[in-house]
Amino acid sequence: xxFSSAIFIFGFLPLLLICYFLTPKNKRNYTLLIFSLIFxxxxxxxxxxxxxxxxxxxxxxxxxxxxxxxxxKAVLILSxxxxxxxxxxxxYTGFFLDTVNTLFNLRLPVPEIVLPIGISFFTFQxxxxxxxxxxKEVKVQKNPLYILLYVSMFPQLIAGPIVRYQTVEDEITKxxxxxxxxxxxxxxxxxxxxxxxxxxxxMGRLADIIFQGTGLTTDVAWIGAISFTLQIYFDFSGYxxxxxxxxxxxxxxxxxxxNYPYISKSITEFWRRWHISLSTWFRDxxxxxxxxxxxxxxxxIFNMFVVWFLTGFWHGASFNFILWGLYYFVFLLLEKYVxxxxxxxxxxxxxxxxxxxxxxxxxxxxNCTNLEQCVYYIKTMIVPNITKQSIELSKIxxxxxxxxxxxxxxxxxxxxxxxxxxxxxxxxxxxLVEGLFYAGILALFYVTIAFLTQATYNPFxxxxx
Amino acid sequence: MRKKLQIIFSSIFLLxxxxxxxxxxxxxxxxxxxxxRELMTFPKFxxxxxxxxxxxxxxxxxxxxxxxxxxxxxxxxxxxNMQRYVGNVVKGKDNQLFAAPFVIKYEYRYLQRLERxxxxxxxxxxxxxxNKKRKFIFLSIPRKDQxxxxxxxxxxxxxxxxxxxxxxxxxxxxxxxxxxxxxxxVFEKHKGEADFYYKTDHHVNMRGAQLLYEExxxxxxxxxxxxxxxxxxxxxxxxxxxxxxSYNRQIGGSVNAGEEELLLKYKDNTLKYRRYxxxxxxxxxxxxxxxxxxxxxxxxxxxxLVKTNNKNAPNILFSGSSYTNILEAYSVASxxxxxSVDYKENHTEIGLRKxxxxxxxxxxxxxxxxxxxxxxxxxxxxxxxxxxxxKIVKVDAKNDGKR
Numbered sequence: 001x002x003f004s005s006a007i008f009i010f011g012f013l014p015l016l017l018i019c020y021f022l023t024p025k026n027k028r029n030y031t032l033l034i035f036s037l038i039f040x041x042x043x044x045x046x047x048x049x050x051x052x053x054x055x056x057x058x059x060x061x062x063x064x065x066x067x068x069x070x071x072x073k074a075v076l077i078l079s080x081x082x083x084x085x086x087x088x089x090x091x092y093t094g095f096f097l098d099t100v101n102t103l104f105n106l107r108l109p110v111p112e113i114v115l116p117i118g119i120s121f122f123t124f125q126x127x128x129x130x131x132x133x134x135x136k137e138v139k140v141q142k143n144p145l146y147i148l149l150y151v152s153m154f155p156q157l158i159a160g161p162i163v164r165y166q167t168v169e170d171e172i173t174k175x176x177x178x179x180x181x182x183x184x185x186x187x188x189x190x191x192x193x194x195x196x197x198x199x200x201x202x203m204g205r206l207a208d209i210i211f212q213g214t215g216l217t218t219d220v221a222w223i224g225a226i227s228f229t230l231q232i233y234f235d236f237s238g239y240x241x242x243x244x245x246x247x248x249x250x251x252x253x254x255x256x257x258x259n260y261p262y263i264s265k266s267i268t269e270f271w272r273r274w275h276i277s278l279s280t281w282f283r284d285x286x287x288x289x290x291x292x293x294x295x296x297x298x299x300x301i302f303n304m305f306v307v308w309f310l311t312g313f314w315h316g317a318s319f320n321f322i323l324w325g326l327y328y329f330v331f332l333l334l335e336k337y338v339x340x341x342x343x344x345x346x347x348x349x350x351x352x353x354x355x356x357x358x359x360x361x362x363x364x365x366x367n368c369t370n371l372e373q374c375v376y377y378i379k380t381m382i383v384p385n386i387t388k389q390s391i392e393l394s395k396i397x398x399x400x401x402x403x404x405x406x407x408x409x410x411x412x413x414x415x416x417x418x419x420x421x422x423x424x425x426x427x428x429x430x431x432l433v434e435g436l437f438y439a440g441i442l443a444l445f446y447v448t449i450a451f452l453t454q455a456t457y458n459p460f461x462x463x464x465x
Numbered sequence: 466m467r468k469k470l471q472i473i474f475s476s477i478f479l480l481x482x483x484x485x486x487x488x489x490x491x492x493x494x495x496x497x498x499x500x501x502r503e504l505m506t507f508p509k510f511x512x513x514x515x516x517x518x519x520x521x522x523x524x525x526x527x528x529x530x531x532x533x534x535x536x537x538x539x540x541x542x543x544x545x546n547m548q549r550y551v552g553n554v555v556k557g558k559d560n561q562l563f564a565a566p567f568v569i570k571y572e573y574r575y576l577q578r579l580e581r582x583x584x585x586x587x588x589x590x591x592x593x594x595x596n597k598k599r600k601f602i603f604l605s606i607p608r609k610d611q612x613x614x615x616x617x618x619x620x621x622x623x624x625x626x627x628x629x630x631x632x633x634x635x636x637x638x639x640x641x642x643x644x645x646x647x648x649x650x651v652f653e654k655h656k657g658e659a660d661f662y663y664k665t666d667h668h669v670n671m672r673g674a675q676l677l678y679e680e681x682x683x684x685x686x687x688x689x690x691x692x693x694x695x696x697x698x699x700x701x702x703x704x705x706x707x708x709x710x711s712y713n714r715q716i717g718g719s720v721n722a723g724e725e726e727l728l729l730k731y732k733d734n735t736l737k738y739r740r741y742x743x744x745x746x747x748x749x750x751x752x753x754x755x756x757x758x759x760x761x762x763x764x765x766x767x768x769x770l771v772k773t774n775n776k777n778a779p780n781i782l783f784s785g786s787s788y789t790n791i792l793e794a795y796s797v798a799s800x801x802x803x804x805s806v807d808y809k810e811n812h813t814e815i816g817l818r819k820x821x822x823x824x825x826x827x828x829x830x831x832x833x834x835x836x837x838x839x840x841x842x843x844x845x846x847x848x849x850x851x852x853x854x855x856k857i858v859k860v861d862a863k864n865d866g867k868r
């Protein structure tokens with residue numbers, strides 16, 4: 001089930017909220033758990049068992065690590081092998097066998113394995129619990145249903161943010177409910193919903209037309225790359241907004257996953273603002289344990305290489321994702337060791353343009369289905385090739401989607417946040433302003449539902465990871 | 466006070482989604498008239514299907530299709546959607562609707578295709594006119610936006626010049642067997658007299674079709690000077706009915722163009738006819754009775770023949786899609802037999818020459834469908850009744866054909 005579907009908005013969500021708030025406070029976890037399992041089972045019921053299996057592995061690992069201090073490293077390693085083994089089996093077997101066949105000219109059969117939706121997200125969540133128990137950063141959870149609830153909690157289950165156990169540890173057993181939280185949650189959910197349906201879907205439609213088309217020209221290629229850049233941000237951050245909003249309605253406080261990444265002035269800054277839950281996961285569970293930057297430059301470079309290779313690989317079993325990860329490794333390295341001094345004397349605007357160009361090219365790598373397409377697309381963007389016909393075509397694309405480009409660019413900046421704050425600061429009658437503001441949110445919700453009824457294009461990009 | 470506002474806001478939200486959710490469960494519509502499509506109905510519930518992915522997918526689709534107030538939401542969508550070409554349709558001046566502009570990526574490829582098209586038309590015309598005084602008329606109808614340019618939105622990329630350029634290219638390559646009627650020239654000659662296309666549809670309207678019919682009849686009159694040529698205003702009783710064209714249906718009927726279709730009834734009661742659809746006697750009327758555009762000659766039929774009592778008149782065969790419907794209706798008063806073959810519906814491999822012989826046609830009028838690409842080879846192959854080339858598989862004699 002996806003958030004941006006009628007059955008979720010008008011079926012699942014009201015039923016859940018009614019049942020949830022009618023349940024006594026101390027039993028609400030069970031209501032939430034049941035609904036979360038229904039939510040996950042709706043996509044592919046069989047994979048419920050895969051998720052439950054992963055949760056059981058990690059629950060038992062937590063118990064054993066806590067109980068057997070001396071053997072805890074062995075338990076952790078076993079848990080890592082099992083978790084990552086399952087992830088590897090479902091996500092990377094085909095890719096691995098294909099690569100082996102190509103490299104060694106073999107004909108090993110490649111099984112068609114269906115990927116359980118959201119496996120990359122919930123495996124990482126579950127792993128963070130075991131590792132944190134091992135590091136004694138969280139207390140072991142004795143109730144297996146709570147661990148199951150933590151992993152399967154539907155708002156963040158399928159496409160993140162990757163919520164760490166320590167973030168919700170206290171709230172699983174004791175959380176506070178308030179109308180303020182509920183109202184904030186609804187507002188956040190509606191904004192995410194609108195980001196997805198109004199901006200991302202339109203940009204996605206255009207990006208698909210251009211990326212799947214033949215006979216690319218430079219101008220059209222740039223339009224396609226920019227539309228995908230906007231699509232992926234509004235798609236993923238929209239989903240995160242909805243997840244954070246739903247969490248807040250239910251009494252949970254999830255960490256932010258995005259912080260206006262496209263206003264960054266460097267790639268380093270971009271990765272502090274983009275998919276924060278994933279980059280902090282890799283930082284805390286891979287980069288720092290490998291030694292971070294504390295063991296000399298060479299080791300630091302190696303550590304960065306590992307992290308960015310894994311970041312790319314986490315996104316998908318394909319060479320273009322690995323290339324995409326390593327592409328960022330190169331630029332992060334350059335920023336750390338080469339650009340560092342040069343950047344000090346460069347005006348902010350230029351730094352911003354530099355970052356955006358690198359990001360846009362990065363998304364081209366990300367969105368291309370194979371290496372050949374990547375090379376062709378990037379070459380078309382770089383080597384000027386504009387014809388009279390392509391100018392006509394570009395004009396049509398801009399004419400047709402222009403307003404969504406404007407929205408996309410505008411709302412990639414904190415303009416909404418700033419204007420909202422400004423209005424509240426200067427308003428004499430704050431209650432009136434808040435009332436008008438809520439009316440606006442409800443109107444936006446109505447309009448977005450209207451877009452939903454016509455949305456034939458509605459995929460969440462990050463669902464495939 | 467702030468808390469009260471938060472309670473009101475949250476309650477409205479919850480009430481809104483709950484009420485619509487509950488009402489949706491009671492819906493069971495089969496068809497959406499706003500969208501012009503079949504709707505998914507709720508699948509029957511059974512306990513053993515609860516873990517069946519197909520059942521859950523059907524349920525999800527049905528919930529979306531049966532959503533309460535769906536029609537209202539769709540109207541809101543078209544009100545708020547700022548996309549210029551909604552569903553490939555763009556609104557021009559005076560509520561005129563147009564398709565997205567005609568853009569060619571590679572002109573040389575297009576010209577190559579036109580060259581091939583010309584060869585195909587020549588080939589079929591040669592076949593059709595061989596050994597008989599039969600005439601082959603090629604009627605080319607431009608896109609609405611190429612004719613009604615005065616109604617186009619300001620940013621629209623016009624292609625009327627392109628049409629003329631490509632028509633000239635095609636014309637230069639047509640053989641003497643082909644008599645060309647270029648509707649663009651006809652409409653330009655009569656510019657300002659009336660609109661020749663529907664406001665909300667891509668077809669030519671009754672007025673436009675009357676002019677094209679007259680052009681055909683000019684050719685016929687040279688051979689049959691006494692042939693009757695009807696006039697829309699004099700020879701027909703005209704009623705009116707509101708129509709909702711294909712462009713408007715694509716955008717959920719959001720343009721209230723108030724467009725009226727002329728409802729024709731032939732005044733001359735001495736005209737008698739018998740109609741055959743796919744070789745079977747048919748009672749579908751040709752005139753009157755809510756005969757909106759598509760209903761003329763029964764809409765898009767694979768093969769239709771109308772035998773009239775116009776004894777000394779010639780026979781005519783139309784090959785095309787919906788564009789020929791109204792021309793066929795007009796022709797009934799002028800010809801002895803009026804036949805039509807629509808290769809969009811007709812999946813036989815019988816070529817136009819055979820049909821021309823079967824109907825003993827004196828005139829064969831070929832009208833390619835007006836699509837995004839008016840001269841697409843796929844269209845031509847269909848409408849000209851050309852067989853698809855089969856792949857020749859070379860058989861290895863030694864291996865007895867086994868690979």
